[in-house]
Amino acid sequence: MAVHTSGQSVAEAAEPGRARGRRRDSAGAPGTFRRGLSTHWYAWTMVAPVVIVIGVIIGYPLVRGVYLSLTDANERNVERSIGVNHLPATYEFVGLDNYADALTGNQFLGTLGWTLVWTVSCVTVTFGLGLALANILNRRIAGRSFYRMMLILPWAVPGFVSVFAWRFLYNEDNGLLNKLLAGGGIDAVPWLNDPTWAKFSVIAVNVWLGVPFMMVALLGGLQSIPGELYEAAEMDGANAWQRFRNITMPGLRSVSTTVVLLSTIWTFNMFPVIFLLTRGGPGEATQILVTQAYKFSFEISPRDFAQSSTWGVLILVLLMVFAAVYQRVLRKQGETW
Amino acid sequence: MRRGIAATALVASLALTATACGGDDAEGGKSASGKLSGTVTWWDTSTVGSEDKVFKKLAEGFTKLHPDVKVNYVNVPFGEVQNKFKNAAQSGSGAPDVIRSEVAWTPEFADLGYLAPLDGTPALKDDKDFLPQAAASTKYADKTYAVPQVIDSMGIFYNKKIFQEAGVQPPASIADLKTVSEKIKDKTGKTGLYLRGDDAYWFLSFLYGEGGNLVDAEKKQITVDNPAGVKAMKVVKDLVDSGAAKTDATDGWNNMQTAFKDGKVAMMINGPWAVTDTYAGKEFADRSNLGIVPVPAGSDGQGAPQGGHNLAVYAGSKSLDASYAFVEYMTSAESQTTVAKDLSLLPTRSSVYDKPTVSGNETVAFFKPVVDKAVERPWIPEAGSLFAPLVTEYTKVLTGQTTPEKGAKAVGDAYRKLLKDWK
Numbered sequence: 001m002a003v004h005t006s007g008q009s010v011a012e013a014a015e016p017g018r019a020r021g022r023r024r025d026s027a028g029a030p031g032t033f034r035r036g037l038s039t040h041w042y043a044w045t046m047v048a049p050v051v052i053v054i055g056v057i058i059g060y061p062l063v064r065g066v067y068l069s070l071t072d073a074n075e076r077n078v079e080r081s082i083g084v085n086h087l088p089a090t091y092e093f094v095g096l097d098n099y100a101d102a103l104t105g106n107q108f109l110g111t112l113g114w115t116l117v118w119t120v121s122c123v124t125v126t127f128g129l130g131l132a133l134a135n136i137l138n139r140r141i142a143g144r145s146f147y148r149m150m151l152i153l154p155w156a157v158p159g160f161v162s163v164f165a166w167r168f169l170y171n172e173d174n175g176l177l178n179k180l181l182a183g184g185g186i187d188a189v190p191w192l193n194d195p196t197w198a199k200f201s202v203i204a205v206n207v208w209l210g211v212p213f214m215m216v217a218l219l220g221g222l223q224s225i226p227g228e229l230y231e232a233a234e235m236d237g238a239n240a241w242q243r244f245r246n247i248t249m250p251g252l253r254s255v256s257t258t259v260v261l262l263s264t265i266w267t268f269n270m271f272p273v274i275f276l277l278t279r280g281g282p283g284e285a286t287q288i289l290v291t292q293a294y295k296f297s298f299e300i301s302p303r304d305f306a307q308s309s310t311w312g313v314l315i316l317v318l319l320m321v322f323a324a325v326y327q328r329v330l331r332k333q334g335e336t337w
Numbered sequence: 338m339r340r341g342i343a344a345t346a347l348v349a350s351l352a353l354t355a356t357a358c359g360g361d362d363a364e365g366g367k368s369a370s371g372k373l374s375g376t377v378t379w380w381d382t383s384t385v386g387s388e389d390k391v392f393k394k395l396a397e398g399f400t401k402l403h404p405d406v407k408v409n410y411v412n413v414p415f416g417e418v419q420n421k422f423k424n425a426a427q428s429g430s431g432a433p434d435v436i437r438s439e440v441a442w443t444p445e446f447a448d449l450g451y452l453a454p455l456d457g458t459p460a461l462k463d464d465k466d467f468l469p470q471a472a473a474s475t476k477y478a479d480k481t482y483a484v485p486q487v488i489d490s491m492g493i494f495y496n497k498k499i500f501q502e503a504g505v506q507p508p509a510s511i512a513d514l515k516t517v518s519e520k521i522k523d524k525t526g527k528t529g530l531y532l533r534g535d536d537a538y539w540f541l542s543f544l545y546g547e548g549g550n551l552v553d554a555e556k557k558q559i560t561v562d563n564p565a566g567v568k569a570m571k572v573v574k575d576l577v578d579s580g581a582a583k584t585d586a587t588d589g590w591n592n593m594q595t596a597f598k599d600g601k602v603a604m605m606i607n608g609p610w611a612v613t614d615t616y617a618g619k620e621f622a623d624r625s626n627l628g629i630v631p632v633p634a635g636s637d638g639q640g641a642p643q644g645g646h647n648l649a650v651y652a653g654s655k656s657l658d659a660s661y662a663f664v665e666y667m668t669s670a671e672s673q674t675t676v677a678k679d680l681s682l683l684p685t686r687s688s689v690y691d692k693p694t695v696s697g698n699e700t701v702a703f704f705k706p707v708v709d710k711a712v713e714r715p716w717i718p719e720a721g722s723l724f725a726p727l728v729t730e731y732t733k734v735l736t737g738q739t740t741p742e743k744g745a746k747a748v749g750d751a752y753r754k755l756l757k758d759w760k
Contacts, residue, residue, distance in 0.1 A: 075449065081429040082450055082653040172585060173596060193534075193586045195738050281535070282586030283733030298420055301445065301722040 062316075069098055069309035075302040091306075098310040107292075108311070112318075114199070115268065115288040122206045122267045127260060129207065130214025135248070137215070138222045148219075155212035163276040166205045167192075170277075195285035198278050202286050206273045210266075214259055221255030222248065257330055265319055289315050374405035375656030377663045380422065380433040382415040382646070387613040391679045399666050406659045415439075419721065426451040426651060434654040435663055438483060440474035440645050441720040447482040448718035453650040453657060454480040460650065460661040463686075466670070470708070471685040474716045475647050483647035484668045485685035487676065489608045490704060490711040491542055491641045492629045496620055499525055499603040500628075507630040511546070511572055514604075514633045518581035521603050531593045531602040532576060534584030534735045537728040539606060541642040544569040545712045546635025551723050552752065554715030557759045561727070562749030565637070570734050570741030572635065577735050586732050594618075606632060608644065612681040612700050629703050643711035645685070677701055683708060719755055726751035 037044065071091045079089040102108040137148055154162060169176045170191035178188040191201045229247050238246070269290045274280060280287035280295065287295070289311060297308035379396055383389050393410045400408055411433065413421055419442055425432035426446070438446060446452050455461050461481060464472070471485035495507055503524040508514040518529025533539035544550065549565030552558065560566065576582040583602065585592045594611065596602045598618020607615075612627075621627050632641045648667055650660045666672060673684035674692055681700035689695055696702060714720055730744040739747070753759065 075423070075427070078427075080427050080450060082426060082651075087450055167588070171588065171592070173592060173601065193584070193736060195736055198586070278587055281732055282736040283729055283738050285736075285738065298424075300725045301419070301423075303423070 065309045065312050068305055069313050070095060071306055072097075073305040073309075075305070078305065094306075098306050099314070102307070102310050102314060108289075108314070111284075111287055111289055111292050114286070118199075118203060118206075118286075118288055119264055119267045121203055122210065122270075123260060123263050125203070125207045126210040126214050126263060127256070129211050130218050130259075131252075131256075133211065133215045134218035134222055135244075137219060151215055152212045154209050155216075159209065159272050160276055162209065163205060163273055166201075166208075167277055170201055192278055193282055195282055198282055198286050202274055202277055205277060206267065206270060209273065210263060214263065217255055217259045218252060221252045225251035261323065261326055264322070268319060269315065372405055373403045373659045373662055375659045376407040376409055377435060377656055377659050378409040378411060378433040379435045379663065380411050380413045380418060380437060382413055382418050382437045382439075384610060384614050385412055385414070387617060388610065388680050388682075391676065395672055395675060396663075396667065399663055402666065403659070403662065406656075406663075408663070422446070422451070423449075426653070429653050432651050432653060434651055434656055434660040435667075436649050436651065437486065437646050438649045439721075440643075440647060440716075441714060441723075443474050443483045443647050443649060444477045444716050444718050445721035446649065447477040447480075451652055452482040453652045453654065453660075454482060455484065455650065455661070455664075456481050458661040460484055460664040462665050462669070466686045466688050468685055468687055468708075470643060470711070470713055471645060473713060474645075476716070477718070483649035484664050486646045486648050486668055487609075487673075487682045488643070488645035488685050488708055489610060489683055490643055490707045491539075491606055491608045492631050492704065492707060493604050493633065494597065494607050494611070494615065495604045495628045495630065496597070496600060496602075497626050497628050498620070499527060499600065503603075507628060508604075508633050509630075510634045511543075511576075511636075515576070515579060515581045518603075522580065525603075527600070528580070528583045528596075528602045529604055530576065530582040531596050531605045532573065532582040532584045532735075533589040533593055533606075534577075534732055535586055535589035535728065537724050537731045538642065538644070539589075540569070540573060540727070540731050541712075542606060542632040542640060543572050543635060545640025545642065546633070546637060547572065548635070548637030550712075551727070552715055552717075552756070552759070554717055557756075559749050559752045559756065559759055561752060562745040566749075567741050567745045569635070570731075570745050573731075574734050574741055584735055586736055609680075609682050609700055609704050613679075629700065631707060639710075640712045641707060641710075643708060643713050645683075722755055723752065726755075 070093060072094050073089075073091040077089065077091040080087045133151060137144060137151075141147075172178060172188055172190050172193055175191070177191065181187070181189060190197055192198050225247065229251075230243055233243050233247060268288075270288070271290050271294070274286055274288055274291045275294070278286045280291050284292075293308045293311035293315070296304045296311065377399075381389060381392050381396070383392050389412045393412075396408050396410045400406060418436070419439070422432065422436055422438075426449075432451075436446075443452075461484060464481075464484075467485055468488060471488045472481075475481050475483040475485060493507060499521060500507065503517075503521040505517045505520050508517045514530065521527055521529045541551075544561075544566060547565045547569045549560060549563065549569050551561045553560050573582075577584050583596075593605050593607075594614055597605045598615060598620055600620040615621055615627060616624055631639055633639075648664045650657065650664060654660050668685070670684075670686050670689050673686055673689045674695055676682050677684050677689065677695045677698060681698055683701055683704055684690060684695060690701075690705065727748050730739065730748045733739040734741055734744040
C-alpha cells in the first residue's frame, strides 16, 4: 500500500506531559504534534524526500484523476495554452454521474468480464507451467543451466519487441504459424482476426511472457525446501505424488501466494500485450479495462478524460478490494502477510 | 502491492499529462532586414519508403529560397499523427510548426484552437486557383485554417495479368464483383478482392453506393443507421462471407499492399496515395500491369469518398512567418507539379492540371474525373470523430460479432452522443 510515515510515538505514551520548558499550548493535538516533531524531527527529515517524491509522482496524479472522474472534462473544455492563446478550463463538476454511467452501462461490465477471464486464465496457466518447469529444473538433469537460460529468455527480451515478433508470427497470410500449419495440411487460422482466436492468442502470448518469472520464483522456493524432508518421506514409503502434495506444496506456499498476487495485479493491468497485439480488436473483443481507459483519453475524439479517469479509479478500487480479500483469506489460513 | 497502485495511478495520470516530445524552437519570424529566419518543423504523414523521399527533398528545397530558415522534416505515421499532434498541441510543447492534416481533421483542429488562421497571410497566395472541393475542408467558422496540398478519391486497383488468366473484365457493380471474384477463384485459386477491415474509410464507398451517408449536415440528421447504412453493412459482410473478399482486423494496410503486390489477390480498393508503393511490388515491375477502374456501384450508383490532405500552421508556432512561407512553397503550382509527376498524387490547383507532365500521368488522368464526382464529407468539427465508433462496429460486423443492423444502430447511437442536438 502507500507509505507509512508514522514516526513512532512511543515516547509520547511513555512520558505524559513533558513540557520541555516551553509554554504548553492547550492540551491536545497541537501539543502532541509539536512534541512529536521535536522528539522525532530527525526521523521526519529522513523520510521527507521520499514522502515528497511519492506525493508528487503518485499522490498528485491520483488525486487529480479522482477529481477529473467527478467532472465532465474532455478535450474541448480543458485548459489549453497554444502559443499566446490561453483557453481557460470550462468543464463542470458532475458528481458521481460518470460512475453511474460506467456501472449501469454494458461496456464497463462487459470489459470487466473479459478482463477477469483474461486475468484468471493467464495466472492459472502461467502458475501451472511455471510450477511444472521449476520442478523439472530442480532435478539434476544434463544441461540444466542451459535450459534455465533458455527459459528465462522471454523475460530478458523487452516486452514490446517480443509482442511485435508474435504479431508477425500470428499474421494470417504471411505468418510463420500458419505457414507451419499449411505444411501440415491444415487451413490457416485467423489468429488475430476472429474474436475467439484473438482472445486465445493474447492469452498465449501473455503466458509465454509470464512463465519465466513464475519459474524463477518457484525454483527459488523449491530450493529452500530441505532435502531431508524428502528423504524422510521416502523412508516412510511416500510415493512421488504424495511427496509433492505434502512437502512441496506446503513448502512453496509463502512464495506462491506472493507471486500469484503480484501476477494477478500485473496481468489485470497488462497494457502492452493487448495494445500492441490487437489494439483491443477485432472490434472490442480483447479490450481490457486498462486499454479501454487509454482509448477513451487518447484514441477517440473528443478525448474523454472524465470517463477515462473514472475507469482508472474503478480499476484501482477493484484491485484494492482484491488485495484486501486475498490478504484476509491468507490470514485465516495462518499466513503472516 | 505498491506496484499495482503505481500502475493504476500511471493510467489515471495518462489522462492528465499530455506527453511532450521536445522540439527545438528557434526564435523565428523576420529579422530586421525582412529576411525569414527560424526553424520550421514539418510533420509529414506520407507513406514511408515511397512518398516520403519526394516530400523530404521538396521540403528541404525551401532552404534554397530562404537560406536562414532551417527545415526540420519529420515523418509521423498517418495512423498516429492525429493523437500525437493533439498531445503536443494541447500541452504547448513539442508540436510541429506545420502539420499535414487529413481533410477531416482540419475543422476539428481549428475548432480546438490549435491552428493559426491563414486569411491575409502569404500562405494563401493565389487561393482562387484551388479546386473548390479541395478548399472546402480548409474553411471553418468563416476563416481559412489550412491550404489544400493533395486531393484524392478511391477506385479499384486490379492486376491485369490475373484478370487475363481468369478471362474476366473489371467489375462495375457489387454483383459483378462477386461473379468476377468467383471466376478468379475457380481459374487461378486466388482471392478476388482485399477489403480493408480495420479502417472505416474503406467502408465509405459501399455506404455511398447504397445511397447512404454518415450524417446529413444540412438537416442535422444522423443517417448512418438508416436502411441504406444497414444495407451497406450487409453488402460488405456478404462480400467477406461469400469468399469474394478477404479481410483482416489488424495490420490491414500492410497486409493489403503485400497481398496485392505479390499477386495473391486480384483487386483492392485504394487511392492515388498507394500507387507509388504498389509499383514497387514484383507483380508491377511492368507498370502497365496495374489497372484502375471506378469503385463498384451499389444499388444506388457509384460513390467514392473525397479525401486528401491540407497543410496547416500550428497556432503556437515560434516561426509563424517562416511557416506561412513554407506552406505557400509546398502548395505552389511548381511543387504540386513535381509531386504529381513523381508520385501520381492529384494537385489541388486547377492550373496545374493543364501542364503536360501532369495531364499525361495516367493515374492523375484517371482520378481527376473521379474526384470531380466524389462525395464530399461534412466539414464539421466532429468530422474527425466519426471514424472511431464506425471502425469498431465495422470490424465487429465483418468478424461476425454483431449483425449489420445492430452494428449500424450502435454507430448511430455513438454519433447521437457526439452530436448532441442532432436527430
